[in-house]
Amino acid sequence: MNLLFIADPLESFKVHKDSTLAMMRVAQEAEHHxxxxxxxxxxxxxxxxxxxxxxxxxxxxxxxxxELGEQQSRALNVFSAVQMRTDPPFDIEYLNTTWLLSAAKRQGARVFNDPTAVRDHSEKLSITEFPELIPPTLVTRELSAxxxxxxxxxxIVIxxxxxxxxxxxxxxxPDGLNLASIVETLGENGARTLMVQRFLPEIAQxxxxxxxxxxxxxxFALARIPQGKExxxxxxxxxxxxxMPLTADEKRIAEKLAPILNERGLFLVGLDLISGYLTEINVTSPxxxxxxxxxSQFNVSQF
Structure with missing residues (x-):
C-alpha cells in the first residue's frame, strides 16, 4: 500500500515521542510504502x-x-490512504487544506480523518453536543456573562x-483577581469567543x-499531571x-462516543477527560x- 502522510516539517518532529512517527514506523514495518x-x-x-x-x-x-526521495506530483486518489497529521492551530490555511482534501475525497481519495468531519468539529465546542458529560461550561464573548x-x-478556567x-x-x-483584564486580553475586547468552565481540582491527578x-x-489513558504550581x-x-488503565467512568464515556465519532469519519480521536468530565474532543492530530x-506495553500504533 502507498500511504501519504501530510504533516509538519520532518525536522520539527520530537523523535523520541512523536505519534505521527510511531504510525510511520509501524506502516513501514508492515512493508507499506x-x-x-x-x-x-x-x-x-x-x-x-x-x-x-x-x-x-x-x-x-x-x-x-x-530519508526523502525525489519529489513527484501525484494525485491524492492514487494513494491507498492519506493521513492528515498537521498540528493545529486550526487557522485559515488549515481550513483551506480541508477544502482541498474534501475535493480530493470527491475524486476518490481515502482521507483520514474525514476533512469535512474535521472542519465541522471544533475540538473545544464539540463537547457541547454531550452536555451530560461536561463540567459547567459557558461560551461567550461578553465579560458580563x-x-x-x-x-x-x-x-473558573478561561x-x-x-x-x-x-x-x-x-x-x-474566588477573589476574581484580574478577571476583567484576562477576559479583555484573551477575548480581544469582545472580538474572540472564549470558553469558561468550572475549575476541576481533580486536575491534580x-x-x-x-x-x-x-x-x-x-x-490505557495518558494522565498528564501538572507539575509544581501549574x-x-x-x-x-x-x-x-x-x-494507566481506563477507569470505569472513562471507559463508559469513551465507549459512548467512539461509535458516534467513527460513523462521522473521525478515524482517530483523542478525548480529554478530567475526573470523569469530558473537556475536549481532539480530531486534528491526536x-x-x-x-x-x-x-503500558500496549502498542497503540498497531491497535
Whole structure:
C-alpha cells in the first residue's frame, strides 16, 4: 500500500515521542510504502487535487532518522490512504487544506480523518453536543456573562477556542483577581469567543488523554499531571505523562462516543477527560501514542 502522510516539517518532529512517527514506523514495518508532504504542497492542478510529495524511508538512527526521495506530483486518489497529521492551530490555511482534501475525497481519495468531519468539529465546542458529560461550561464573548458565571462557580478556567497545548489557559479563583483584564486580553475586547468552565481540582491527578481508533477504545489513558504550581497538565506545558488503565467512568464515556465519532469519519480521536468530565474532543492530530505504548506495553500504533 502507498500511504501519504501530510504533516509538519520532518525536522520539527520530537523523535523520541512523536505519534505521527510511531504510525510511520509501524506502516513501514508492515512493508507499506510511505510518502510525505506538508500541507502547503497540496494543490489543485488541472482537474485534480495533487500532492507534491516525496517517498519517505524511516531510519533506525535518531540523529538522521529519515530519508526523502525525489519529489513527484501525484494525485491524492492514487494513494491507498492519506493521513492528515498537521498540528493545529486550526487557522485559515488549515481550513483551506480541508477544502482541498474534501475535493480530493470527491475524486476518490481515502482521507483520514474525514476533512469535512474535521472542519465541522471544533475540538473545544464539540463537547457541547454531550452536555451530560461536561463540567459547567459557558461560551461567550461578553465579560458580563463571564462575571456572572464566576459569581456562581467561584473558581473558573478561561481559555480561547483556537489554542492548543494548554496555551492561553487562565484560572481565576474566588477573589476574581484580574478577571476583567484576562477576559479583555484573551477575548480581544469582545472580538474572540472564549470558553469558561468550572475549575476541576481533580486536575491534580491528571488530565487524561483517551484514544479512539476506528471506533474502538484504547484501554490505557495518558494522565498528564501538572507539575509544581501549574494548573495545566498538557505535556507541552510541562505536564508529566503517566499511562494507566481506563477507569470505569472513562471507559463508559469513551465507549459512548467512539461509535458516534467513527460513523462521522473521525478515524482517530483523542478525548480529554478530567475526573470523569469530558473537556475536549481532539480530531486534528491526536498524540500520546508513544508514551502510552512505552509505559503500558500496549502498542497503540498497531491497535
Amino acid at each position: 510511505l510518502w510525505f508532504c506538508e500541507s502547503r504542497h497540496i494543490l489543485w492542478k488541472g482537474d485534480l487535487v495533487v500532492a507534491d510529495c516525496q517517498p519517505l524511508s524511516i531510519k533506525s538512527s535518531l540523529s538522521v532518522w529519515f 463571564v462575571e456572572e458565571f464566576h459569581k456562581v462557580h467561584s473558581d 481559555k480561547p477556542l483556537d489554542a492548543m497545548g494548554g496555551m492561553g489557559v487562565f484560572r481565576v479563583g 491528571g488530565d487524561k488523554r483517551v484514544l479512539l481508533i476506528r471506533g474502538q477504545v484504547v484501554p 494548573i495545566r497538565g498538557d505535556l507541552a506545558a510541562g505536564g508529566k505523562g503517566v499511562a 498524540t500520546c501514542f508513544v508514551e502510552i505504548s512505552e509505559q
